[in-house]
Amino acid sequence: MNKIDGKTIKVPEEVRAIMDTLVSSGYEAYCVGGCVRDSLLGRAPEDWDITTSALPEQVKSLFSNTVDTGIQHGTVMIVIRGIGYEVTTYRIDGKYLDGRHPEHVTFTRSLEEDLKRRDFTINAFAYNDGSGIVDLFDGMDDLEKKIVRAVGDPDARFTEDALRIMRAIRFAAQLDFKVEEETYAAIRRHADNLANVSMERIRVEFEKTLMSRNCGMVNEFFRLGMGDYILPGYAEKCAGFDEEIAACLPGEQEDDARRYLLLAILLKELSAEEAKDALRAMKYDNKTKAAVSAILRYKDAPLQADRARIKKALNEMGEEVFFLEADLQEAITRAGMDGLTKCQDDVTLSTFALVREMAEDIIAKHEPFSTTHLAVNGNDLIRAGVPEGVQLKEELEALLERVIRDPGLNTKEQLMELLRGKS
Numbered sequence: 001m002n003k004i005d006g007k008t009i010k011v012p013e014e015v016r017a018i019m020d021t022l023v024s025s026g027y028e029a030y031c032v033g034g035c036v037r038d039s040l041l042g043r044a045p046e047d048w049d050i051t052t053s054a055l056p057e058q059v060k061s062l063f064s065n066t067v068d069t070g071i072q073h074g075t076v077m078i079v080i081r082g083i084g085y086e087v088t089t090y091r092i093d094g095k096y097l098d099g100r101h102p103e104h105v106t107f108t109r110s111l112e113e114d115l116k117r118r119d120f121t122i123n124a125f126a127y128n129d130g131s132g133i134v135d136l137f138d139g140m141d142d143l144e145k146k147i148v149r150a151v152g153d154p155d156a157r158f159t160e161d162a163l164r165i166m167r168a169i170r171f172a173a174q175l176d177f178k179v180e181e182e183t184y185a186a187i188r189r190h191a192d193n194l195a196n197v198s199m200e201r202i203r204v205e206f207e208k209t210l211m212s213r214n215c216g217m218v219n220e221f222f223r224l225g226m227g228d229y230i231l232p233g234y235a236e237k238c239a240g241f242d243e244e245i246a247a248c249l250p251g252e253q254e255d256d257a258r259r260y261l262l263l264a265i266l267l268k269e270l271s272a273e274e275a276k277d278a279l280r281a282m283k284y285d286n287k288t289k290a291a292v293s294a295i296l297r298y299k300d301a302p303l304q305a306d307r308a309r310i311k312k313a314l315n316e317m318g319e320e321v322f323f324l325e326a327d328l329q330e331a332i333t334r335a336g337m338d339g340l341t342k343c344q345d346d347v348t349l350s351t352f353a354l355v356r357e358m359a360e361d362i363i364a365k366h367e368p369f370s371t372t373h374l375a376v377n378g379n380d381l382i383r384a385g386v387p388e389g390v391q392l393k394e395e396l397e398a399l400l401e402r403v404i405r406d407p408g409l410n411t412k413e414q415l416m417e418l419l420r421g422k423s
């Protein structure tokens, strides 16, 4: 798939079929933007966008299964076998009055006009088999030099739409490119235009950068004066993102786990409550807020290779956060090592391995670590005469304390016996 042969791109069959239909009806049609860029770089494109001289209604009349995803901007989605392909009419963006969205768009018959409105030279390629790669702004050159360069005058382009200043850094981080000098200087000049961009869009670009192979590039946002728009009220206190700790995280991880840990590293100077507040301002979902603030809550209480302590930690944090906590504490420890005390370092690191091993063993053996794991519940205790409320909770916790030390005690008879023995 997507193999480059000279300057030929392997276009998926469905995309080719859409372009063929448009062309045989007398219109022009090209793949455009990210899919061409990624194909040229040998990366698998996320999605395939098509640009055409046909007007939206003309596009719709040619295909049976279409969705008006952005019809006012000329975009129609064509659905083939459950996958959507966006087909957008060549367009010229009108004046940008709000620093983010064009006031209106005008359709045009000129591919060149359509390519001119795109953000970066490496995002402004068009391709079809007949014309090959259409590269009007020396994007190929920039691709080879690994440069992100604005199409046209960067000041004008960043004034039109401030999201582009974050996209420039994001693409540089994802592709391992540099932002071209003039484009970079213009980013600095226009950082405050981010005030015009919604937090949802800011967060998407921020997170794509954070999750990229160059996550340290998020510091560019802070260096370039965008901190207050990304982390309102907390940018200064966070004091940047420690990429050395991030480099010490486990290599293979689920996306969500990595996201929580990277956010915890970003917010590590904040208290759990402040972190939650910062994530709320970033419009993060509840799961993310809860996971990241829990990781931070226990960050300064080192995990220890002690079975009873591990059970208590599992009880307080929950299994998911416990293992994330181990990852974070280990990464912080590794990043802080200077290699001089190698022997001590090895002991510290083997502690983390042991902590994980013990926790996995506790879980695998179903050893109780929560009052919900006890062989008795609140009702059993009430029936035995324990009053509801604080005392009930305390009795259950006292039983758990015993069972944590001796899992063999976790039978109804023994627990009731213990309860009676106490009273």
Ligand code: ATP
Pocket (backbone or CB within 6 Å): 032, 033, 034, 035, 046, 047, 049, 117, 118, 119, 120, 123, 124, 161, 163, 164
């Ligand atoms: P990816 O999908 O990998 O994030 P992409 O380049 O495909 O990267 P999209 O956001 O999907 O990015 O946009 C598709 C194309 O639309 C871009 O390649 C670019 O040509 C154009 N584009 C997107 N957003 C903007 C923008 N804010 N300003 C100008 N052009 C844009």
Ligand code: MG
Pocket (backbone or CB within 6 Å): 034, 035, 046, 047
């Ligand atoms: Mg895309």
